[in-house]
Amino acid sequence: xxxxxxxxxxxxxxxxxxxxxxxxxxxxxxxxxxxxxxxxxxxxxxxxxxxxxxxxxxxxxxxxxxxxxxxxxxxxxxxxxxxxxxxxxxxxxxxxxxxxxxxxxxxxxxxxxxxxxxxxxxxxxxxxxxxxxxxxxxxxxxxxxxxxxxxxxxxxxxxxxxxxxxxxxxxxxxxxxxxxxxxxxxxxxxxxxxxxxxxxxxxxxxxxxxxxxxxxxxxxxxxxxxxxxxxxxxxxxxxxxxxxxxxxxxxxxxxxxxxxxxxxxxxxxxxxxxxxxxxxxxxxxxxxxxxxxxxxxxxxxxxxxx
Amino acid sequence: xxxxxxxxxxxxxxxxxxxxxxxxxxxxxxxxxxxxxxxxxxxxxxxxxxxxxxxxxxxxxxxxxxxxxxxxxxxxxxxxxxxxxxxxxxxxxxxxxxxxxxxxxxxxxxxxxxxxxxxxxxxxxxxxxxxxxxxxxxxxxxxxxxxxxxxxxxxxxxxxxxxxxxxxxxxxxxxxxxxxxxxxxxxxxxxxxxxxxxxxxxxxxxxxxxxxxxxxxxxxxxxxxxxxxxxxxxxxxxxxxxxxxxxxxxxxxxxxxxxxxxxxxxxxxxxxxxxxxxxxxxxxxxxxxxxxxxxxxxxxxxxxxxxxxxxxxxxxxxxxxxxxx
Numbered sequence: 206x207x208x209x210x211x212x213x214x215x216x217x218x219x220x221x222x223x224x225x226x227x228x229x230x231x232x233x234x235x236x237x238x239x240x241x242x243x244x245x246x247x248x249x250x251x252x253x254x255x256x257x258x259x260x261x262x263x264x265x266x267x268x269x270x271x272x273x274x275x276x277x278x279x280x281x282x283x284x285x286x287x288x289x290x291x292x293x294x295x296x297x298x299x300x301x302x303x304x305x306x307x308x309x310x311x312x313x314x315x316x317x318x319x320x321x322x323x324x325x326x327x328x329x330x331x332x333x334x335x336x337x338x339x340x341x342x343x344x345x346x347x348x349x350x351x352x353x354x355x356x357x358x359x360x361x362x363x364x365x366x367x368x369x370x371x372x373x374x375x376x377x378x379x380x381x382x383x384x385x386x387x388x389x390x391x392x393x394x395x396x397x398x399x400x401x402x403x404x405x406x407x408x409x410x411x412x413x414x415x416x417x418x419x420x421x422x423x424x425x426x427x428x429x430x431x432x433x434x435x436x437x438x439x440x441x442x443x444x445x446x447x448x449x450x451x452x453x454x455x456x457x458x459x460x461x462x463x464x465x466x467x468x469x470x471x472x473x474x475x476x477x478x479x480x481x482x483x484x485x486x487x488x489x490x491x492x493x494x495x496x497x498x499x500x501x502x503x504x505x506x507x508x509x510x511x
Numbered sequence: 512x513x514x515x516x517x518x519x520x521x522x523x524x525x526x527x528x529x530x531x532x533x534x535x536x537x538x539x540x541x542x543x544x545x546x547x548x549x550x551x552x553x554x555x556x557x558x559x560x561x562x563x564x565x566x567x568x569x570x571x572x573x574x575x576x577x578x579x580x581x582x583x584x585x586x587x588x589x590x591x592x593x594x595x596x597x598x599x600x601x602x603x604x605x606x607x608x609x610x611x612x613x614x615x616x617x618x619x620x621x622x623x624x625x626x627x628x629x630x631x632x633x634x635x636x637x638x639x640x641x642x643x644x645x646x647x648x649x650x651x652x653x654x655x656x657x658x659x660x661x662x663x664x665x666x667x668x669x670x671x672x673x674x675x676x677x678x679x680x681x682x683x684x685x686x687x688x689x690x691x692x693x694x695x696x697x698x699x700x701x702x703x704x705x706x707x708x709x710x711x712x713x714x715x716x717x718x719x720x721x722x723x724x725x726x727x728x729x730x731x732x733x734x735x736x737x738x739x740x741x742x743x744x745x746x747x748x749x750x751x752x753x754x755x756x757x758x759x760x761x762x763x764x765x766x767x768x769x770x771x772x773x774x775x776x777x778x779x780x781x782x783x784x785x786x787x788x789x790x791x792x793x794x795x796x797x798x799x800x801x802x803x804x805x806x807x808x809x810x811x812x813x814x815x816x817x818x819x820x821x822x823x824x825x826x827x828x829x830x831x832x833x834x835x836x
Contacts, residue, residue, distance in 0.1 A: 214757035216807035217782045290809065291646065292598060297609075297682045304751060306645060307811040334603065371609075373681035442616065446523040472524075498602055499520055500619035 210273070211314045213307055221279060223315065226272045228259045233323035233417050237410065238273040241296050241329070241376060243280020243287070247393040248328030250403035255410060265422035270414075271322070276315060276376075284396065286332065297371070300379035316379050323417060324354070325387040326410060327377050333395035334494040335502060338456045338487075339402050341430060342389045344368050347381045351388060352432070357416045358388065359409030359427040361456075362489055362507065365434050394493050431487070433507050439484040441504040443468055443497040445477040455491040465504050468497060484508030512568050513538075517585065518626040520619070522602075528591045528623075532630060533584045535567045540581025542730055544634040544696070545721065546627070546687060547585055549607045549641070550599065551592025555705040556640040559714040560586035566718055570733055580730040583634070588627055608641070609682065611690040628690065637696040638721060639687050640703075645813060648704040648766050649801045651716055654746070655699060656683060658692045663743050666699055668727035669720040670738015673800075673818070677746045704766060744818065750795055752815040754779045756788040760808040762815075768799045776815055779808060795819040 211223040237255060239248025252274040259266055275281050279289045287294050293308050301312025319325055331337045340362035343351045348365050355363045372378055380387040390406060393399040412427045414420035443449065451466040453459060459482040468478040482488070486508020492501070513534040520528040536542065547553070547560035564584050570576055587593065592601040599606045605620045613625025631637060643649055652673035655661045666674045683689050691698040701720070703713040723738050725731040754760075759780040764770055770793040779789040791814055801816035808814055 214755075214810035216757040216759070216809055221809070286604065291644075292604075293644070306751075306753075306813050307809055310811045370681050370684040440616075442618065446521045448523070470523075496523060496602070498522060498619040500617060500622040502618055 210318045211311050213311065221311075223273070223276060223278060223311065225318075226256055226274075227269060228256070228272070229263070229266045229269045229419075232268055233419055234269040234271065234321070235410075235414060235417070235419060236271045236273065236319045236322045236325040237328065238276060238319065238325060238376070239328040240273075240275035240281050241277055241327070242294075242332070242395075243277050243283065243285045243289075244333055244395040245286075245330035246281070246396060246398055247330035247402060249274060250398045250400060251328055251406050251410070254403060254407050258407070258411075262422055265420055266414075267421065268323075268414075268417070268419040270419070271319075273315075273319075286395075296376060297374040299374055299376045300383070312376075316376070316383070319376075319380055320383045320385050322385050324413070325377075325380055325385055326358075326390060326413075327387055328390045328392075328406070330393045330395055330397075331391055331490075334492060336394040336455050336491050336493045337391050338362060338489045339390070339392040339405055340364055340489065342366055342391055344372065344378065344381070345434075347386075351381075351386055354386065354413065354416075355388060356429040357409060357413040357427065358390070358430070359405055359412060360390065360392075360430045361428075362487070363430040363432045364438070365432065367435050431507065437486075437507055439482075439486070439506045439508055440502065441465060441480055441483065441506070443478065443480070443501045443503055444499055446498045447471075447477045448495045449492050449497045449501075449503060450495070451491060453488060453491070455488060457488055458486065459488045459506060461485045461508070465491075480504070482506050482508075512564075512571055517630045520623060520626075522591065525591070528589075530585065530588045530623075530627065530630075533564050533567075533586075535571050535582040535584075536576045536580040537578055538581065540579060541634040542580045542582060543636045543638065543721075543725065544583040544631045545585070545638045545640065546588075546631060547640050548587040548593065549589055549627075549687070551589050551594075551596070551601065552598045552707045553587075553589075553640075553642050554593075554707055555703055555709055555714060556642060557587045557593075558709050558711075559640050559701075559703065559717045560584050562714055563718045563721055566722060566733070570722075570731055575732045577730045580725065582725075583630070585627070585630065588623065608687055609685045611685055611687045612694070624687075628687070628694075631687075631691065631696070632694065634696050636724070637691045637698040639691070639698065639700045640717065641688075641700050642706040643702065643801075645801070645803075646805055647801055647803045647813075649702055649816075650767055650798070651701075651703050651713055651720075653699045653701055653741075654688070656686075656689045656692060658689060660692045660695075660697075662697050665697055666743075667741045668724045669699070669701075669741070670723045670736075671701075671716075671720050671741060672739045674741045674743045675746045675749075676743065749800055749816040749818055750797065751813050752776060752791050752794065752817060753811050753813055754789050754791055754808060755810050757807075757809045758782050758788050759806055760803060760814060762802060764799055764815075766799055766802050769797075770799060770817065771796050779814075782807070791815070793817055796821070
C-alpha cells in the first residue's frame with residue numbers, strides 16, 4: 206500500500222508529496238528511510254530490492270515494513286543535495302516544527318510518522334566527493350542501546366562518534382531522542398549506485414528483521430562490523446589545491462606511511478603534495494572527486510589506538 | 512587606517528582567496544570587530560562594511576577616534592563564491608557560517624572559519640553584519656543569541672528600533688554569533704532589509720548604529736544622533752503568517768507597515784488563472800517585520816512575520832490561526 210506522509214502545495218500546478226510503501230501489518234514495525242540528501246542514491250537500490258523481496262515473500266513477514274525512498278523528492282529530482290527552494294540541508298531541520306517554515310513542517314510530519322517504530326534504518330551515501338565502505342554510524346550517547354543491533358546489519362564498520370550539538374538536528378538524533386532506535390548507514394558515493402553494497406545491506410536488513418522476529422525465511426550469512434571510536438580514525442586532508450590522483454584502491458588495508466596519492470598541478474605538470482597514510486589500517490574513506498582545495502578530505506583510515 | 516591581508520587560501524585555477532581586514536585606531540587595541548559577508552550573496556552586508564570603512568577613515572583622519580579604541584572591519588570573506596554568483600562555498604556548497612569556531616586541520620570551510628575566528632579573537636565587542644536564512648526582507652534589527660552570556664541592554668546603545676533575542680537551535684551552535692559570544696566577545700548580529708541588492712539608506716542606518724555604539728562608549732566623536740529607543744523581544748514572539756495554498760504572492764502591505772488584526776496582508780493567486788486562492792490576514796495588531804520577497808510561494812512557507820504590538824499576544828493568536836487553517 207502506497208501512503209502519503211506529507212503533501213505541500215508548490216507554487217505552480219504541483220504538490221510536493223512524500224510517500225511511503227507499507228508492506229505487512231501489525232508489529233513490530235521497521236522503517237527504512239533514504240533520500241534525505243538528493244545526491245545520495247545508494248538507498249534507492251536497497252528500497253527497490255527490499256520492496257520486491259518482501260512483496261514476493263509476504264508469508265515470511267511478521268510485522269510492518271515502511272519504506273520511505275525519497276524524503277527529499279525535490280532534491281532527488283534535481284540532483285541537489287539540500288532542499289532546492291531554500292538551500293537547506295534537510296538533515297539539519299529535524300525534528301522540525303509545525304509553526305516553522307515549510308521545511309520544518311515537512312520535518313515535523315516525517316518525524317511524527319516514523320516515531321514509534323521498533324527500528325528505523327536511515328540510509329545515506331556519503332556525498333559526491335567521497336567513497337565509503339558500508340558502515341553504521343552512531344552517537345556515543347546511544348551506543349548502549351544501538352550497538353547490539355548493529356552486529357546484524359552486515360556492515361563492514363561501526364563508527365561510534367562523539368556527540369555534537371549540531372547533530373541534534375538530524376533525523377537519527379531526533380528519532381533516537383524520541384525513543385525510536387535509529388541506525389544511520391553510510392555507504393558508497395553520491396549520484397551513483399553500488400549494487401554490491403546494496404545487496405550487502407539488504408542481507409543485513411533481513412538479518413535484523415529476523416532478530417526482531419519479523420522475518421522467518423533463511424538469511425545469508427552475515428559478518429559483524431569492526432567497531433571503532435573517533436580515536437581510532439585518522440584523517441588525511443589536502444594541504445594544497447589541485448587534482449587528486451589516488452595511488453591505492455578504496456577499502457584496502459594500508460600501512461603507515463604508504464603513499465595514498467598525489468595532488469597534481471596539470472598546468473605545470475608538477476606535484477604539489479604527496480599524501481601518505483598516517484596509520485596502518487583499513488582505508489574506509491577515499492576521495493573520488495579529483496578537484497581539491499586546502500582542507501579537502503582525502504581519506505580516512507581506521508587504525509591507531511582504539 | 513591599515514589594510515592587511517589576514518589570510519589567504521590557494522585555489523586550483525583561480526586567484527587565492529585573500530581575506531582582508533581594515534584596522535583603525537590604536538594598534539593592539541581590540542575594541543570592536545565587524546564581520547561582513549560570509550556568504551556569496553551578501554552584497555548589502557559587504558556594502559555596509561565598505562561604507563563603515565569610509566566613515567572610519569574620515570573619523571580617524573579628523574582625530575575622532577579615542578586612543579582607547581581599536582577597530583577591525585572585514586567586509587568580505589567569500590569572494591570565491593560571490594564572483595560566481597553562489598551563496599555558499601562554491602566548491603562544496605557548505606556554509607562558512609555553519610562552521611564556527613572552525614578547525615584549522617579540518618575541511619576547507621572549517622579552515623576558513625578557523626582563520627576568520629582567529630582574526631576576530633579578543634575583541635570586546637563583535638558585530639556580524641549578516642542575512643536571514645529565510646528568503647525575504649526584515650526590518651533593521653540586532654539579533655542576540657541567548658547563550659547565557661548575552662547582554663541585550665548593551666545593544667540599546669546602537670539605537671536601532673528592534674533587538675531580537677534568539678533561543679539557539681542546535682544548528683545555531685556553529686554560527687559566528689554563538690561562538691563569538693562563548694569566546695567572551697559581546698556579539699550582535701546586524702540585519703538590514705536587503706541581501707543581494709544594495710539598500711543604501713538601510714546600510715547608512717547600520718553604519719550610524721555602529722558609530723553610535725562607539726560614541727556611547729566614548730570611543731569616538733562622530734556627532735551621530737541618539738537613534739531610536741529599542742524594543743527588545745524574544746524571537747518566538749514573531750507571528751508567522753503562512754498560506755495553506757501555493758501560488759503567486761501579491762503583498763498588500765509593505766515591510767514596516769502597522770497592521771491590525773484581520774487586515775488583509777497579501778493574496779495568494781492561482782498563477783495561471785489569477786483567481787484568488789487565499790487572502791492572508793493579520794493574526795494580531797502589530798508591525799510587519801518580515802516579508803517573503805519571491806513572487807512565488809509554496810504552501811506553508813512563511814509569507815510575513817508580524818511583531819505584535821502587545822507582548823505575549825502572538826502565541827495565542829497563532830494557535831487560533833492554525834486551528835482555523
